[in-house]
Amino acid sequence: MNSSLFGKACLNCSRILRSSNWRRISGSVKDTLRILIFKKNRTMKSVLVIVVLLVGITLFSCHSNSSSESNNNAASGSSASGPSAASAGASAAIDVNAPSNSEGVGRFSHVQVGNTIDPKMAEEGQEVFQTKCTVCHQATDQKLIGPGLKGITKIRTPAWIMNMITNPDTMTHHDPVAEALFNQFNQTQMTNQGLSDQEAREVLEFLRQNDAK
Numbered sequence: 001m002n003s004s005l006f007g008k009a010c011l012n013c014s015r016i017l018r019s020s021n022w023r024r025i026s027g028s029v030k031d032t033l034r035i036l037i038f039k040k041n042r043t044m045k046s047v048l049v050i051v052v053l054l055v056g057i058t059l060f061s062c063h064s065n066s067s068s069e070s071n072n073n074a075a076s077g078s079s080a081s082g083p084s085a086a087s088a089g090a091s092a093a094i095d096v097n098a099p100s101n102s103e104g105v106g107r108f109s110h111v112q113v114g115n116t117i118d119p120k121m122a123e124e125g126q127e128v129f130q131t132k133c134t135v136c137h138q139a140t141d142q143k144l145i146g147p148g149l150k151g152i153t154k155i156r157t158p159a160w161i162m163n164m165i166t167n168p169d170t171m172t173h174h175d176p177v178a179e180a181l182f183n184q185f186n187q188t189q190m191t192n193q194g195l196s197d198q199e200a201r202e203v204l205e206f207l208r209q210n211d212a213k
Helices: 003-018 019-023 027-038 044-080 083-091 120-134 158-166 166-172 175-184 197-212
Strands: none
Touching: 120 197, 158 166, 158 197, 166 197
């Protein structure tokens, strides 16, 4: 057996004796390793045992590091889910039936409506509503996938209603009332039906007419 090779093995083992992993090894393994190192037994069997012990220590160290990383990743995952839970809790405190002056988030603001209902526009809006909206909404208090819309124009601004019709995804993420409704209805995202600005205005007029009854 090459003495220099054995010397290198002993040197590596000596380093292990001083490492933090050494404290985790059982007493019997420690004693065996000490005997093999300090007696400098030059037989192939001794070197083989030392190599096996070195491999075992390395695997033990890798397993410990892997467990530590897994725990850190789990902690990071828990932290990442925090804001969503906090957001849901905050939106739960919002009364979605209370009047709001918010105009929502989207391209509509300061939408002007007349003091009287435009019957022709309301009729066209009813057709759009029945075609695009009635799967999820009723023009009554009845709840389906989404809330019933009776009285909606009494508690929401015209701009908010039109932004919700044409920009539901952004509204859900950035408007407090829309987010509260999203959470209240099992986090079901309102579908963007691709209505034009004119169609959205017609639906608004239909809802105004419906609330005037």
